[in-house]
Amino acid sequence: MNAVVLDHITKTYDAGKVLAVDDVSLQVAAGELFGLIGPDGAGKTSIFRILTTLLLPDKGHAAVNGLDCVKDYKAIRRSVGYMPGRFSLYQDLTVAENLHFFATLFGTTIEANYSLIKDIYEQIKPFSGRRAGKLSGGMKQKLALCCALVHKPEVLFLDEPTTGVDAVSRKEFWEMLKTLKQQGITIVVSTPYMDEAVLCERIALIQDGRIMSVDTPAKVVAAFPVKLYAVKAADIYRLLTSLRGDNSISSCYAFGEYVHVTFRDEAAHDLQAWQQTLAAQGHEQVEVKIISPSIEDSFIRLMQEKQNAQP
């Protein structure tokens, strides 16, 4: 059975003026680690709020563990854990008090499912007497995760848990998710960081309320329809400017130390000849190569295709 089902879900705000979620359908299998990948305003939070029964969809049907998100809201609330994007614990309660409070809400105790949170909680235990509002960002995040897990949920919803978190803490957080997944919990996580997409089993790329692609990260990048070139030179901005003036180029954008390029007619392009052309244009230390696309390349490509398809 699918742990999460969205069936043609649409959600608008402001009496229909703002279309937040536009006819979204997807399924998440039980035990899966599933990622919603997209920028702010893509509709990720609305989807989470519909699935956690905090928001009613305008149209469509949503279910969690076979329970209807509208009719069975009470049963869903007992069986899911939700970590909202904004820190939502009680700032003036201590770490231990917050955890105890959430355990009590769900009619359980911290001890009952301690094995589930043990690894994470032990890291913040030295600060158990500290008020949540006085914790660092990384520790707040760990406490919020513990509170979302204290009643041993079957499905865990994490809305941008790593936003604004540094690269080291982000890596640690994903390690924690892997461990939780091994314990059989279904995890739906959203992130604006495209590099985190590869850490999920399957992902949905979402933009302006619409799903652009749902698949495994490997298949998403394998679906990239053309060859992708990476080029760099000593002055990257000058390189970018001159590539933009080249009519044979279909798209070019900065990507780390390289510029990623796709051609309108790639058969006509020979790497060596291109490198010489660029050098002749006065670019120094030119390097060109063919590369495999990343999720971010795929996301950009899908966005561009969508924009081009619009009138």
Added chain:
Amino acid sequence: MNDKVIICEELTKRFGDFIAVNHISFDVRKGEIFGFLGANGAGKTTAMRILCGLSFPTSGKATVAGFDVYKQQESIKKNIGYMSQKFSLYENLTVVENIEFFGGVYGLSSAEIRRRSDRLVNKLGLTQEARKLVRSLPLGWKQKLAFSVAIFHDPQIVFLDEPTGGVDPITRRQFWDMIYEAAATGITVFVTTHYMDEAEYCNRITVMVDGKVEALDTPGNLKARYQAASMDEVFYQLARGAKRSAD
């Protein structure tokens, strides 16, 4: 002529026993895109607040745009621009009202504000939206407007505090185009980010760890020194040893 627009020597900030910024020293050159990286709690925000004239250091020296961080905070504020993801524009003012407001805060004359405002609105392609509330603009346009407003008074330096958080990958790149363009006109860009691919766009990068500057060099040299394929790896190698974690 001195082309160093920021000079820090042994700059230190203590809060009681806690040394938030611990004897940091670096220079930033005119027109440079200078990336300021560090884990949460490394001391970036504290250092940036001092350089923006919002907080006094405990010891050490620093000048920003030629002005002293102890004695000339007001002159510093007039000569810099600032933008962050969290605060940049008033949502309930229109595009033009925001421009007029910030232009006024920075002491430009009404005539000058009008002249530059028209030019900016045209350049951004916001003619249709000029009288609309900023709240109604898509995030990407807001970002571009926020950056333009931050450099509206032609500051010597613009401080960008995680300017691209949560923005889609195309808009994020358009935003960096604006950064390159500003730097090409001689504005120095001091930028923090959690996106390691953006670190590659900087001319030079510092990585702060536990209040200290652990590394300072071009992205290429840093990658070579740490035998890393990407800035992400460099950052990870430097920051994973951090003892502190705070915001």
